[in-house]
Every structure is written in structure tokens, then in C-alpha cells.
Amino acid sequence: MGLRKRAAATVVTLIAAFLLPLAAQAPAQAAATAWTPGISPLHDGEWVMRDIPGGDQADSWLKNCARASGIACVSVGQGDGKQSIFHLYKCGTRSLSNFIDALSVLNNQTGGAEVRFTGPNVGTYRAPANPNVIWKFPNAATYDFNTMSVC
Template structure:
């Protein structure tokens, strides 16, 4: 009887340890859009962290309006505007101006940037395999999806 209790306790302990390891690993998995049979692919929410005081994000910009939103966002000098797809045909447009390094999440596709900063400041995206620097020339620059998916950091100086 005693050995049965010991085996039950040991099994419970192993199950608890496995759960303690697997649950945090699942939380770290890369974002992927879930499918919904009725509506197709679900959207995701791109994030840049941190957004500083005075910086903002405009969500749900239609694909046809993305470039107009980037230009409107970056009319003032000293501004860098980043647009990235949300997986549902819409985009999030970020209005950034503070020189700092930020973390990215859910940057999957349709990345476009209009850098209207002064002093030659670049918008620099990088990840484990790819890196790109976008000059301060006021031109809308698009980035291939394979690189966008790799990016996990952004610096706008």
C-alpha cells in the first residue's frame, strides 16, 4: 500500500514538473494567425514597446489607405512612421520620434516605413537573421515579409 502511494505521488510530481516546463514554452511560441472556418484567417495585433509619451498607433488602416496614412503621420520633420500588416488586410501605423531601441512583436507582413527624421537618423530593424536600415529621405520604403517576420528590434536613431 505504501509503495502505491509513493508511485502516485511520484507520478503527480512528474506531471506537475512537465506542466511547469511546457506552459511557459507555449507562451513563448511565435505568433501565428489562427484560422476560423467561417471567416478565414484571424488577425494579430502588432506591437512596438515602448511607445513614449506623444507617440501613438493608428489601428485598422485599410490597405488602400496605408501610404496616405504614412504620409499624414510623418508630415512633421523629426517623425518616423512604421506601418505593418495585421493579418486581416488592415495595417497598424506607428508614429515615432524618440530616439531609442524598442522591441517588436507580431511583425509578420506588409512592413512599410516613411522616415522623415532630421539629421540623417535612420530607422533600423533587426532580428536574428536579417537587418535593414531605412534612410531619412521621406520616401515610403517596403520590406520583404521574410525579413519582417524575423525582426524583433527597432531603433529610430
């Protein structure tokens, strides 16, 4: 093999050795941009479903979640285009973590119960009971919310 061919082969090998590890890191870095929203406490019989596709599909899951009377369902973004949906029924105040964007609520509670979100800078936002309305909240407010009350 000639000197030029060997030099070219060496350059290709060095480039591959440098670029392949960088390409392998890209999916891991993309996945690291997601977060896990949380509501605490979740009581017995309450649950969360993760990795629900966003948009209209999330709304369909939200409607399915809140079919039963007395249930409030909360859908919030995970930062990767997917949603976490919480199925809640027990009254009380809860702490929120990683509530960043795409917050929606379908409140099918009875007796005029509300779902209320509160943040130190934005005050209180309400989602009155109405099984036919999906309440959507602005991202700036969602990011500020640190507590939620059900009932």
C-alpha cells in the same frame, strides 16, 4: 401530414440544426486569423492607429503620419488586409511583436537619422531619413525582425 412529408421536414430540421451553428462560427474563425503588431515602448506623444486599409490607402495614411519633421512612421500588416501605423519620434531601441508582413516606413527624421530593424537571421535593414521615400521590406525579413532602433 403524410409519413414522407414528416420525414422530409425532420431531415430539413436536423440539417438546419447542424449547419446553422457552423455558419455562425465562420466569421469568428476568419477574425481569429488577424494579429496585433506591437512596438514597445511607445513613449509619451507617440501613438498607434489600427485597422487602416492596406495598399495605397495605407501609404496615404503613412504620408499623413510623417508630415512633421522629426517623425518616423511605421506601417505593418495585421493579417486581415489592414495595417497598424505607429507615429514615433523618440530615439532608442524598441522590441517588436507580431511583425509578420507588409512593413513600410516613412522616415522624416532630421540629421541623417535612420530607422533600423534587426532580426537574428536576416541582420539589419535600414530606412534612411527621406520624407519622399516609403521604404518597403520583404515579408520574410519582417517576420524575423525582433528589434527596431529609431535615430
